[in-house]
Amino acid sequence: MLRFALKRILISVPVLGLVSLISFAIIWMVPGDPAAAFLEASASPEAVAALRHELGLDQPFYLQMLSWYGRILHGDLGESILLHRSVGTAILERLPVTLSLASLALAFAVLMGILAGVLAAMRHGKWTDQSIMTLALLGLSVPDFWLGIMLIFGFAVGLGWFPTGGYVSPSVSFVGWARCIVLPAFSLGAAQLGFISRMTRSAMLEVLGQDFIRTADAKGLPRSAVVVRHGIPNALVPIITVAGIVAGGLLGGALVIEQVFSLPGVGRLIIGAVLSRDFPVIQGSLLFIALVYLSVNIVVDLLYAVVDPRVRLG
Amino acid sequence: MDSAAHTLEFEGGWLRAALRFIMPTVRRLLGNRSFTIGASLVVFVLLVACFANVLAPYDPVRSNFRLRLQPPGAGHWFGTDHFGRDLLSRVIYGGRLSMEIGLMAVLATGVFGTAIGAVAGYFSSLDGVLMRLMDALMAFPTILVAIVVSAMLGASVTNVIIALAVATTPHTARIVRSSVLVTREMQYVEAARALGAGDFRLLFGHVLLNALAPLIVRLTYVFAIAILAEAVLSYVGVGPPPPAPTFGNIIAGEREFMLTAPWAMIFPGLAIIVAVLGLNLLGDGLRDALDPRMRI
Numbered sequence A: 001m002l003r004f005a006l007k008r009i010l011i012s013v014p015v016l017g018l019v020s021l022i023s024f025a026i027i028w029m030v031p032g033d034p035a036a037a038f039l040e041a042s043a044s045p046e047a048v049a050a051l052r053h054e055l056g057l058d059q060p061f062y063l064q065m066l067s068w069y070g071r072i073l074h075g076d077l078g079e080s081i082l083l084h085r086s087v088g089t090a091i092l093e094r095l096p097v098t099l100s101l102a103s104l105a106l107a108f109a110v111l112m113g114i115l116a117g118v119l120a121a122m123r124h125g126k127w128t129d130q131s132i133m134t135l136a137l138l139g140l141s142v143p144d145f146w147l148g149i150m151l152i153f154g155f156a157v158g159l160g161w162f163p164t165g166g167y168v169s170p171s172v173s174f175v176g177w178a179r180c181i182v183l184p185a186f187s188l189g190a191a192q193l194g195f196i197s198r199m200t201r202s203a204m205l206e207v208l209g210q211d212f213i214r215t216a217d218a219k220g221l222p223r224s225a226v227v228v229r230h231g232i233p234n235a236l237v238p239i240i241t242v243a244g245i246v247a248g249g250l251l252g253g254a255l256v257i258e259q260v261f262s263l264p265g266v267g268r269l270i271i272g273a274v275l276s277r278d279f280p281v282i283q284g285s286l287l288f289i290a291l292v293y294l295s296v297n298i299v300v301d302l303l304y305a306v307v308d309p310r311v312r313l314g
Numbered sequence B: 001m002d003s004a005a006h007t008l009e010f011e012g013g014w015l016r017a018a019l020r021f022i023m024p025t026v027r028r029l030l031g032n033r034s035f036t037i038g039a040s041l042v043v044f045v046l047l048v049a050c051f052a053n054v055l056a057p058y059d060p061v062r063s064n065f066r067l068r069l070q071p072p073g074a075g076h077w078f079g080t081d082h083f084g085r086d087l088l089s090r091v092i093y094g095g096r097l098s099m100e101i102g103l104m105a106v107l108a109t110g111v112f113g114t115a116i117g118a119v120a121g122y123f124s125s126l127d128g129v130l131m132r133l134m135d136a137l138m139a140f141p142t143i144l145v146a147i148v149v150s151a152m153l154g155a156s157v158t159n160v161i162i163a164l165a166v167a168t169t170p171h172t173a174r175i176v177r178s179s180v181l182v183t184r185e186m187q188y189v190e191a192a193r194a195l196g197a198g199d200f201r202l203l204f205g206h207v208l209l210n211a212l213a214p215l216i217v218r219l220t221y222v223f224a225i226a227i228l229a230e231a232v233l234s235y236v237g238v239g240p241p242p243p244a245p246t247f248g249n250i251i252a253g254e255r256e257f258m259l260t261a262p263w264a265m266i267f268p269g270l271a272i273i274v275a276v277l278g279l280n281l282l283g284d285g286l287r288d289a290l291d292p293r294m295r296i
Helices: A002-029 A034-038 A045-055 A061-073 A087-122 A127-141 A144-158 A174-208 A211-218 A223-260 A266-276 A279-307 B002-030 B033-050 B087-122 B124-138 B142-153 B157-184 B187-194 B199-236 B247-257 B263-290
Strands: none
Touching (some): A002 A061, A002 A279, A002 B124, A002 B142, A034 A045, A087 A127, A087 A174, A087 A266, A127 A174, A127 B263, A144 B247, A144 B263, A174 A223, A223 A266, A223 A279, A223 B142, A266 A279, A266 B142, A266 B199, A279 B142, B002 B033, B033 B087, B033 B263, B087 B199, B087 B263, B124 B157, B142 B157, B157 B199, B187 B199, B199 B247, B247 B263
């Protein structure tokens, strides 16, 4: 297991190198001078030159790249031009918000998705199956931010059950946190819920058609025991694969959901940086998000072997 | 098999032969409920987009401040926005631009995804480099790539299309590549090679044809992703600039008036759902009929 984990991490190294190169090179996509793009049009040439120097843009490309790699290898993601502080600290400060949002959305999507998918597979072809699949497809087709706005409108403004936005840390008030995070987590998880339930259903349908399930049925086990003990464990590999993809979707979705619900997370940091062209923050957070995503995928690969001993690690 | 092919050729030439291949697929498609519902929805949305100038009752960008934020009623079925513009007309025209953006993104993704995937799958020497690059791009969430690229290039319709294409190409390339990898080793390709076909002809005449089914399915989903992503880009402020309406920027422009005029956000959102639902259903139907291996 340890050998496989190390090997899997080693395989990721070239990708990681490219990921950091892409994160760095994004500044070169700006037409013209990035420093001038950050400053107002009325900025003096001296101010532009000073910022160019601050960003290191006055150096040749290879030197800029070397200094970027040098910095990130020391865990330094650079300094924000706008916030005048370290990008790493800015991300870490906001991380708990995004993590709590994404993990709640993930838990919700995975648990409900598996439940809905299993139910649909057990009632294959019946109206339960059809309505679950219609809902799942609808979940995939609704823009998440629009769903968030509609939920605010219905549950926060209309019924007054939840606040319309903002964030309370769970260390301050758990109930306050829960009230702030439920609607965003639901809006964020809805699409992923649809995705997971569709995948679970098809994986379960395949498993339920196999001989060992017929044997379990034939020896008189109740249907629920057959599904829980023999069905679900054997359908877990494709479900986990999807959960890995879902993690990426959640990270992306959090960008806009945090915006809708005014949650002070990493997503809002990134959108703010993108709109104000705070390049070091954009570069640093791109790298950070990609690192998180790659690590999730490594964990997913390791999980295959944990849930299914038939998967050989080599 | 051989004799069957000969009879085909003698009986009616290539057209009949092609029809014999296509007809069962068409029949399977028409018998598939996802496909028929999805195709109807998509055709409906496309027709509305095409005939926007005939169907829209008002000019979508002309403001009339006396009619600000009117609720849905007889004169304005979807109500009006905060500039007093007719929302039904804006949604109809917005559909046109959103569909154009989506289609162009699909085209760009189709071309680049196929080219990269085909080259990577067919020429093993380039596989490693190209696919590591695609892997690296896929390490960023799709929507993040689209937002950052669009913002860095500067908000315009063309740049939004570029951003969407950059965001959706890597996955498309991967799908084409895996098809090519399988097909490349097949006997009929080997036979064609033995007959003296060059790499170009083998790739485009034989190998890529087999990647067509998964590619079409993927591009249908890319279309859906592009429409959703355009809306997100507009919402966060890096989408196609106003006043030209798209589904996304109608919603984005009205968010301050959510409490007083919720209809201004509800209708464009519903329009997105209809378009995306149609495309998702169409994609599911195509997948089941064209490519049973991808069936979920």
